[in-house]
Amino acid sequence: MIFMLSKEMKQKLISFVKEDISKKDITTELITEKKVNAVIKLKENSVISGLEEAGFLFNYFGIKTKIYAKNGKKYSKGKILIKLYGSNKKILSTERTALNILSRMSGIAVISFKAQKIAGKNCKIMLTRKTSPGLNEFDKKAGKEAGVLSHRKNLNAAFLIKENHLKFNSITELIKKAKQTNKNKKNKKIIEVEVKNFKEIREAVQAKPDVILLDNFSVKNAKKAIKEIKKTKIKIELSGNINFSNLKNYAELKPDFISMGFLTHSVKGINLTLLLI
Numbered sequence: 001m002i003f004m005l006s007k008e009m010k011q012k013l014i015s016f017v018k019e020d021i022s023k024k025d026i027t028t029e030l031i032t033e034k035k036v037n038a039v040i041k042l043k044e045n046s047v048i049s050g051l052e053e054a055g056f057l058f059n060y061f062g063i064k065t066k067i068y069a070k071n072g073k074k075y076s077k078g079k080i081l082i083k084l085y086g087s088n089k090k091i092l093s094t095e096r097t098a099l100n101i102l103s104r105m106s107g108i109a110v111i112s113f114k115a116q117k118i119a120g121k122n123c124k125i126m127l128t129r130k131t132s133p134g135l136n137e138f139d140k141k142a143g144k145e146a147g148v149l150s151h152r153k154n155l156n157a158a159f160l161i162k163e164n165h166l167k168f169n170s171i172t173e174l175i176k177k178a179k180q181t182n183k184n185k186k187n188k189k190i191i192e193v194e195v196k197n198f199k200e201i202r203e204a205v206q207a208k209p210d211v212i213l214l215d216n217f218s219v220k221n222a223k224k225a226i227k228e229i230k231k232t233k234i235k236i237e238l239s240g241n242i243n244f245s246n247l248k249n250y251a252e253l254k255p256d257f258i259s260m261g262f263l264t265h266s267v268k269g270i271n272l273t274l275l276l277i
Contacts, residue, residue, distance in 0.1 A: 005056060009137055013057050017097045025093040036276050038084040038091055040099070043271040047074045047113040048081065049142035050105030054098040055082060061090045072109065072145040081272070088276065095274050103269035104135070105142035110270060112146035112263050118244065119251040119258060126151040126257050128239070130265035139264045151259055158190040163215075171200060175207040192237070201225055205232055211256075216240035219249045226253050 005013075040054070048069050055065045063086035069075055081102075084091055115125045125148040131139040140150040152158045159178040161171065169177075171193055182188040192211035193204045198221075204212050205228075212234050214225050222238055229236050237257040238250050250258055 005052060006137070009053075010056060010060075012134065012137075013053055013097075013101070014060060016101070017057060017061070017094055020097050021093055025089075028089050028092045031088065031092075033087055033089050035086060036088045036091065038274055038276045039080045040082040040084070040102070040272060040274050042075055042077050042079045042081065043273055044077050045074070046106050046270040046272075047072065047109040047146055048102075048106050049109035049145045050102040050138070051081060053105065053138065054102045057094050057098045057101070058082075058084055058086075058091070061094050062086055063090055063094070072113075072147065074113070084274075091274075091276070099272060099274060100269070101138065103272060104267055105138055105145075106270040106272075107267045108139055108142035108264060109146035111268075112143040112148045114244070115247060115260060115263060116147045118247045122251040122254050124149050124257050125263075126237070126259040127263055128259050128261045128265075129154075130261040132264075132267075139267075143263060148263070149257070159192060159209075160213075161191075161193040161209075163194060163196065171195075171203045172207045175204070175209050178209075194239075198225065198228075201228065205229060205234065208232075209234065211235045211237055213237040213239055213259075214255075219246070219253070222250065222255075223253050226255055 049071050051067050051069060051071050055067055058065045063084050066083045069079065069081045119125050127140055127143040127148060127150050129152060140153065144150055152160060161174045165174060175191060175193060178191045190211060191209040192213055193209045194213040194215045195201050195204050196215050201212065212229055214222055217225060226236055235256040237259060238255045239259040242250055242258055242260055243262060
């Protein structure tokens, strides 16, 4: 089976298992080694992500795997996701890390799928960088598989001028510097600026970034701001305290994007199990 994961992602996954095993899985060492079959199945309804990661881990440690589901798809409780065959010792030593990754990524997929469904065609939902350190690529991949955008992969991926940057330079100055940095480059980085009031909106519009992010605007003020910005070609993003209770109201304003930190910073892993058969 071919697993289309980056070299860095593979190395991280292997290190996660080795960290969990430490020097030795002393309990599993007690049992008689045998070749066995096992299944991973859902214990609740879920949108799935992380099949590739879990499959790679078992495969790396010598376990044959067969995947019976697809990332980004919704399945019911009881669905068998993966069948395994190999050493009982290797399955048991790899089990928890593989399930943890699958659980977390599916948890992100569940709420990302729900968020985009609520927003509908009005705008695109995006993740933020409020991910767990070391798991950023996995968190972003889970969201993408559920149909949302990842926003910035890292601090080098795009310019995002925020409130703390504006303590030292103005919006106009920083956008100008970002444009100078982009000059004569084939792959220009997106220039985005976060604003918190209408004074900053007016300055940002004059400086012409690619995207203006309206941070913590009420629905009423966001509506007014969007009307003003849409006279230009600048794209609009909304963020800050947007959740399932108010997402529909914000989405109906038809911004280009809505970014939601809680999709990754408050993950509830889905419930699944591995059973030897």
